[in-house]
Amino acid sequence: MTEPGAEGTPPSLADAATAATAPPSPPDSPPTGAGTPVSTALSEQASEIAAGYAFAEPALQLGRLVEGADVAPVDVRIPLSMLNRHGLVAGATGTGKTKTLQLMAEQLSAQGVPVFAADIKGDLSGLASPGQGDAKLLNRTASLGQAWQATSFPVEFLALGGQGTGVPVRVTMTSFGPTLLAKVLGLNETQESSLKLVFHYADQAGLPLLDLEDLRSVVTFLVSDEGKPELKALGGLSSSTTGVILRELIGFADEGADRFFGEQEFDTADLLRTAADGRGVISLLELPHLQDRPTVFSTFLMW
Secondary structure (H helix, E strand, O other): OEEEOOOOOOOOHHHHHHHHHOOOOOOOOOOOOOOOOEOOOOOHHHHHHHHHOOOOOOEEEEEEEEEOOEEEEEEEEEEHHHOOOOOOOOOOOOOOHHHHHHHHHHHHHHOOOOEEEEEOOOOOHHHHOOOOOOHHHHHHHHHOOOOOOOOOOOEEEEEEOOOOOOEEEOEOHHHHOHHHHHHHHOOOHHHHHHHHHHHHHHHHOOOOOOOHHHHHHHHHHHOOOOOHHHHHHHOOOOHHHHHHHHHHHHHHHHOOHHHOEOOOOOOHHHHHOEOOOOOEOEEEEEOOOHHHOHHHHHHHHHO
16 A cells, blocks of 8 residues: 655756655654654565665656555655556545646656646646645655655646637547547448548548538538539438438537537647746646536547
8 A cells, every 4th residue: 555645746857856766765763743653664565565666767756655554664656667558546535546646747747748637627727836835734744754845837728629718629620530530420331431431522622621510511512412413423422321420410519529629720749848947748638517528528539
């Protein structure tokens, strides 16, 4: 079991790297102050665990080992080289899941790594402002052998489809493409093939597909008497297939997807920026009313 550290990270990249790579060492004497006592004598099990975390490469520190009622001077860390793998932070309410995510985001930013996080409940927005210390917090960090310092981080807020106060995140229908759209709409192979034909026609005709309304207009035109000859050489579109596509697009728009498609298109390269001081920018996606619009969020994740 690990004890999450308190919020806040060292003030500079050099300090962050030093803190991340320094091997754990027990204090000369247990720190004073209220909190869980730190045991300086390692048990056999704690010694084995300490050996497992005794690597020299840069790492994120998640907390310290807890044995019974004591906190052992064994830092629990994750090497930066391991962070390209999947991970899970799990626990009951109030056990520190959000704080753990905050610590990971802070330390990644401090080491120059950009971070993207979906902030469903707004719990992570405090990263933009330095925390406020009090006696309880300082006693707690002292009991863990940690030096706490209030630090703010470079944060940019994003709003899915412009629904919120952050930078609007939108994508054009052309960029999203027919393959992903067919999956979102639940189309079969025949319907997906017809949708690709619509996109092909729009591309060849120089018609920009920016939002759902643009796509509906092109589909409607291609099944009209005026538009049918346009696709005659390519097999055309059946009325039944286009009817399904149009109905699915209407339902898709009713779920709020019309806000996600359009201009200005968000450049995903903006998620990989660093601040002037070398720290990684933390991009937080604001998700108001997510429970009411799950399709929009899943569409964004597919994109």
